[in-house]
Amino acid sequence: MRFRGAVPLGLVMTTTVLMSVGDAGARKPAKTPSPRETRNPQELQIVDCLLPGQIRQLGSHETYVSRRRPVRTSALDCEIRGGEYTAYDRADYQTALKVWLETAEAGDAKAQYYVGEIYEKGLGTAPDYAQAAAWYRKAADQGLAQAEINLGFLCEKGLGVPRDEKQALEWYRKATGLSGAIMLDGEAEAIRRQLAEAHASIEAERAATAALEQELRDARKKLETAQAAGERSAGEAAALKRRTGELEGKLRAERKQIARLDESVKRYDIAGPTIEIIDTSAVRGATPPPTDAAGEVVGRVEAPAGLAELTVDGERQAVEETGFFRFHARARRITLVAVDLQGKRGELVRDLDAKAAAKAPPPGRAGKAGHYHALVIGNSDYAEMPRLETAVSDATAIQETLERRYGFEVTLLKDAKYLDVLSALSTLRKELDDKDNLVIYFAGHGEVDSSTGLGYWLPVDARKESRTNWISSREIGLQLELLPARHVLVIADSCYSGALTRSALAHVEAGSVKDKARWMAELGTKRSRTALTSGGLAPVFDAGAGGHSIFARSLLDALSRPAGPVETYSLWSSVKARVMYETRSLRVQEVPEYAPIQYAGHEGGEFFFVPVEG
16 A cells, blocks of 8 residues: 655645536536646746836827736736746746835725735745735725635634734635634634633533522422421521522522623534545445445434434434444434534435435536536656556546536646646636636645655656656746636645645535525625635545545535535535545544635635536
8 A cells, every 4th residue: 555645845736727618417428638838847836927018108299117016926927018027936026026116105905905915925035924924905995705714714823913813714705705604723722622611611600590499499398288288487488598599599590690601602604514424335446235224324423512412213322532433224214413602403315225316317407517627647657756546546537526526627637748738727717717616636746845845746757866857836826826717616636635725614504694596606706716626735645435536536426416515614624624534544534624715815615526418
């Protein structure tokens, strides 16, 4: 069994780029890349370009040259238009600022955002987060969603500004245009502790209340008995009345305390629990058991606020610390309910009869989801790196699933070189528009620089001792930012694949918005640049069941199940449960992640997978 990225500072990434489809229901063969327009890959890199000023006419007698204009474009386009640029692998803080600062100072929001990004990146010097926050704030005050997202991230992490998670939430919510539950990495554990303490206090208060209620009932009974029998003196009767009054007062106080604790819990508006049933036959590559045989069911529950209880058909279940649970099904149709420490509920109704599930009516597209296209890259045969056993088979299987089940038009690249990848991305910039949905799937070797945290994709012509043909996560972000597609999703099955993302993700629960269709429409209008990765900064396995990596097999299984539109956040939850289940037996911690891509222009949107009819 081989780890992907089994080279120094190993990084392997799996990514899929999805392109436009006219007739989503018609399956088309995978496209092959068009002939290259250039043989110099450096010409396809993204640069900050300073174009010459325009010659303008003022009246009939005077002409003048306008101020030079900054633009982010390819090096080739900059050259053709007579512009000036410095390649990003040689760019520094001063040369980058030279392009954008004058326009930013003149009040252009996009230029202000880029200046903030330059200060945050550092580019050859230490990042200046205070300056980054100041420039992001200028752009955010003009309503630029990209700046709102980045400013929220700095507030969340306390970079350049005081750490303020409430302010971070406000910026994230402003960017998305929705006010539902948003999960922040930094506050999650603290909130779980506070909720657990509040929950314990509530339980203690309820126990005390129950004891007081019992004591009050006993006191009232004694008083009634004494009064009826006439056996007590007036003083004894008065004492019993006083005691009854005291108990009633304590009981009112206890109930008020419980109400206050309940209110304190309600202020934590974070995502509710989710439940996943894991098809163990799928992750192991085994033959499914007979559909009429009641057997053991395995699942995983995730409750960001902390789990209070999980029930199956009303019966409470034991749950492991990792969220896994197992039980023997007593019926073919089961109902699972999870309740978290906020009191939020998550419910899953599952039909365990495969034949019944197969008879469900085929789903259709919900509304106008836009066009879907895909670029799928699988690299196995490297010139100077170990061969990867499953990369090409993973990519081919992903291609087939996207075409057949989701109607993607797919361009498939096998054993792609550096120029092949950049050429494909350049073609996408020309062919896509703002109605398109793009997913990028790359399977191959990669690297990460431990000193900078910068990740790299390695094409098959990558060399161990030279980074000339390595594609950095920064370059990927620049390429994705310039793609006109509204929604772009990168799926990365790799060692250290978390180097592509930043940790903050604004996620709004579907259940927190009354009309889910409106919620989907809202997120559908926002640009998204996100990545679903097989892990953070840790090795992952290249080989798994059925000739696929563990992550790829789990992804294929999760993509085969939705009966209607599914957002990537839910897909991630399903994939994560499957991957964590299979890697438990290997004693390896591989936890898939989902987050925005660094410096790629994310505006808080979401990518939706929509199954086709038939």
